[in-house]
Amino acid sequence: MKYTDLNTPMRTIMTPGPVEVDPRVLRSMSTPIVGQFDPAFTNIMNEVMEMLREVFQTNNKWAFPVDGTSRSGIEALLCSIIEKGDKVLIPIFGRFGYLLTEICERYGADVHTIECAWGEVFDQQDIIDEIDKVEPKILALVHGETSTGCMQPLDKIGPACRKAGTLMIVDAVASIGGVNIKVDEWMIDAVIGGTQKCLSVPAGMAPITYNDRVEDIVQQRKKVELGISTNEDKQRELNRSLSFIQSNYLDISMLQDYWSPRRLNHHTEATSMLYALREGLRIILEEGLEQRFNRHLFHEQALITGIEAMGLELFGDRSAKLPTVTCIKVPTGIDSELVRSMLLQQFGIEIAKSFGPLEGKIWRIGTMGYSCRKENVLFVLGALEATLLYHHADIKPGKATTAALDFYTQNIQPSVSVV
Amino acid sequence: MKYTDLNTPMRTIMTPGPVEVDPRVLRSMSTPIVGQFDPAFTNIMNEVMEMLREVFQTNNKWAFPVDGTSRSGIEALLCSIIEKGDKVLIPIFGRFGYLLTEICERYGADVHTIECAWGEVFDQQDIIDEIDKVEPKILALVHGETSTGCMQPLDKIGPACRKAGTLMIVDAVASIGGVNIKVDEWMIDAVIGGTQKCLSVPAGMAPITYNDRVEDIVQQRKKVELGISTNEDKQRELNRSLSFIQSNYLDISMLQDYWSPRRLNHHTEATSMLYALREGLRIILEEGLEQRFNRHLFHEQALITGIEAMGLELFGDRSAKLPTVTCIKVPTGIDSELVRSMLLQQFGIEIAKSFGPLEGKIWRIGTMGYSCRKENVLFVLGALEATLLYHHADIKPGKATTAALDFYTQNIQPSVSVV
Numbered sequence A, B: 001m002k003y004t005d006l007n008t009p010m011r012t013i014m015t016p017g018p019v020e021v022d023p024r025v026l027r028s029m030s031t032p033i034v035g036q037f038d039p040a041f042t043n044i045m046n047e048v049m050e051m052l053r054e055v056f057q058t059n060n061k062w063a064f065p066v067d068g069t070s071r072s073g074i075e076a077l078l079c080s081i082i083e084k085g086d087k088v089l090i091p092i093f094g095r096f097g098y099l100l101t102e103i104c105e106r107y108g109a110d111v112h113t114i115e116c117a118w119g120e121v122f123d124q125q126d127i128i129d130e131i132d133k134v135e136p137k138i139l140a141l142v143h144g145e146t147s148t149g150c151m152q153p154l155d156k157i158g159p160a161c162r163k164a165g166t167l168m169i170v171d172a173v174a175s176i177g178g179v180n181i182k183v184d185e186w187m188i189d190a191v192i193g194g195t196q197k198c199l200s201v202p203a204g205m206a207p208i209t210y211n212d213r214v215e216d217i218v219q220q221r222k223k224v225e226l227g228i229s230t231n232e233d234k235q236r237e238l239n240r241s242l243s244f245i246q247s248n249y250l251d252i253s254m255l256q257d258y259w260s261p262r263r264l265n266h267h268t269e270a271t272s273m274l275y276a277l278r279e280g281l282r283i284i285l286e287e288g289l290e291q292r293f294n295r296h297l298f299h300e301q302a303l304i305t306g307i308e309a310m311g312l313e314l315f316g317d318r319s320a321k322l323p324t325v326t327c328i329k330v331p332t333g334i335d336s337e338l339v340r341s342m343l344l345q346q347f348g349i350e351i352a353k354s355f356g357p358l359e360g361k362i363w364r365i366g367t368m369g370y371s372c373r374k375e376n377v378l379f380v381l382g383a384l385e386a387t388l389l390y391h392h393a394d395i396k397p398g399k400a401t402t403a404a405l406d407f408y409t410q411n412i413q414p415s416v417s418v419v
Helices: A023-028 A039-056 A070-081 A095-106 A124-134 A157-164 A212-220 A231-238 A252-259 A271-287 A289-309 A336-347 A374-390 A400-410 B023-028 B039-056 B070-081 B095-106 B124-134 B157-164 B212-220 B231-238 B252-259 B271-287 B289-309 B336-347 B374-390 B400-410
Strands: A062-066 A087-092 A110-115 A138-142 A167-172 A190-193 A206-210 A325-329 A362-366 B062-066 B087-092 B110-115 B138-142 B167-172 B190-193 B206-210 B325-329 B362-366
Touching: A023 A271, A039 A062, A039 A190, A039 A206, A039 A271, A062 A070, A062 A252, A062 A271, A070 A095, A070 A138, A070 A167, A070 A190, A070 A206, A070 A212, A070 A252, A087 A095, A087 A124, A095 A110, A095 A138, A110 A124, A124 A138, A124 A157, A138 A157, A157 A167, A212 A252, A271 A289, A271 B271, A289 A325, A289 A374, A289 A400, A336 A362, A336 A374, A374 A400, B023 B271, B039 B062, B039 B190, B039 B206, B039 B271, B062 B070, B062 B252, B062 B271, B070 B095, B070 B138, B070 B167, B070 B190, B070 B206, B070 B212, B070 B252, B087 B095, B087 B124, B095 B110, B095 B138, B110 B124, B124 B138, B124 B157, B138 B157, B157 B167, B212 B252, B271 B289, B289 B325, B289 B374, B289 B400, B336 B362, B336 B374, B374 B400
Parallel strands: A087 A110, A087 A138, A138 A167, A167 A190, B087 B110, B087 B138, B138 B167, B167 B190
Antiparallel strands: A062 A206, A190 A206, A325 A362, B062 B206, B190 B206, B325 B362
16 A cells, blocks of 8 residues: 555644644544534534633624634634725735735735834834725734744723724634634624634634624625525525625534524534534633733743843844734854754754744744743743754853743742643 | 533445545654744645645646545636536436536536436447537546446546547546546646545645646746736736636635645645545555456455355446446335434445435445455445345345355455555
């Protein structure tokens, strides 16, 4: 036989995603499946909705995963809201702001952007001023920008959007489950989370939530498929005031019918991935949101202590740092990719490079979910030091790991129950 | 803690999907993950492409999964080809023909349909005549229509499409891995397969393949995202002769860049699902395509023998029967759903109802992949007989299971290596 058993190396994954999957999540995926309309399964769907509401800190009726990777959730929300010519305002502070722009343009939106330097974020008032100027139907922005390791403060923007009649859509793919994001309190209308980052679930699902302001639009654009539609459905569609949603697969109005008690068949829910998501969410709720956010801050602090002790410099505005991603400037004369490949080949450690203007200029180390733990931080510091010394970088030897070790022995780690 | 461990019942799943997942596939998903650009992972991506080519019986360069359920693959192919106003011809013989119509209409195609009664298929010449009349850019049709249990013969249509300059796109979601589909020999330009049916892999991926006639169109519509595009990309886009593809997530030109040696970042590949798909494909190639198709025919025969022995009638044109789905007329006076729920609650067996005009009129029993085995066939026959007798149906008692048992003892089962 040409194809062998699946043989994969064990890695220490310290990228901003995908990160190490929690062993309990891995195990859950081996569970034999049940059918998609089996009450045993629809109960699990309902439980996942409940758990997602807790993790999103929302009372929204709608909170469910889209069956695709993170950007499928982003596109599902945007394409279900945007009609041709709709004004969308997008503040860009890294690669994933461009992704939002890209998706909105594809669906014919009239896109307005403001940009700040990569490594910085916006003053919330500047975004609010721009909302007043542009009067967009939608404000779409990233919360945690993994390409630059920066996090945009959001708490004041939601109320301003509400006042302006603008819908606020947030890409929280890199922050959900690792950093506080208060969907209801901050008045965010729709949010997309990622599974393969702070939830420590494999890529392949995109949890979303949205409120009734979004649902109102989606309901007016609703279209039920020929072959399963009733006369009532057809009648309603004749009276539809807005255009139907362009995509079938990413049509939120059909997805919510499938996730509602009507259980109107759309796709076949990705059973094993839903088992994985359920277990990932359960682990978060067992740990507790507050403790989990503190744990991420704690290990971030240890990592930064080690990085700075060795004489390396962080990239980006420290006051806007995303706690789950630490960006490090590549020292002069060092080939970023040679270091990364030595880390992988000799130590089995993966760290990330960045994109566009930052490619080759910074490394990005993720401390997310199950990967965010003491052994990993200590290991990556020691390995990075040794690799840099091997490449004759001008750093202080023998400092990094001991500084982090001092941090760990002198401080009490929050939430030891899970890690 | 409010949420318990995942507790799911063991089911005998005899629907047309999702079906029981092969235990080897379930196990493979527990494998710790590696990063998406780790050479260990990109090797697995390449292996999956190779295996898919074998299962699709094609030499196409492109064969990879879309990260979403089956219809994401259908929509990816259609939306990457269709430009507004393009003529598409769709022969409809069940619900999933309507789905093709629905998707094409959403993307602005000029859709022409021909329909035949549910339970029948088209004479290939009728489709060919319609191609000559309509002169469509695309012919889109279903191979195995699970809603009616019918299978459309395709071998003569491909050459006619080639002659007419029409692209032939086939939905083989329900047939791939269970029934012969010769992509190259039959001259099919693009095919979508499903994982949760004859591959016995959970839902969540949609394997596709397409040839250079499709690639030519896709390349001309190519768009590389801002934030990761090079100057060369931008220059090429200025010269683009066709409109860009509407969806970002389902844009085949971006997906193929990610699956090519360029590995241009699009999404984060669904690691654990890819492990599952790899194992599912490996099992098929170990069994051998021919043996696997014969095994499906063998158990279909046993099931039909039992069903008819009990005096039940099959639905649909026997000469057009899809071997992996057997449709049975609900006897007069019997409530279809009461029988299904007793089968589930008392026996843990799931069989399916159908959609639209056939809802309540027929049951559908799937014999697909890992679910397609002797114990399951014998169990479902015994359970169905007992349930029908409990509901006072007019059937012949004591015949079904013994007839199937006779079949199994008198005939040699093909391919015992896997099942």
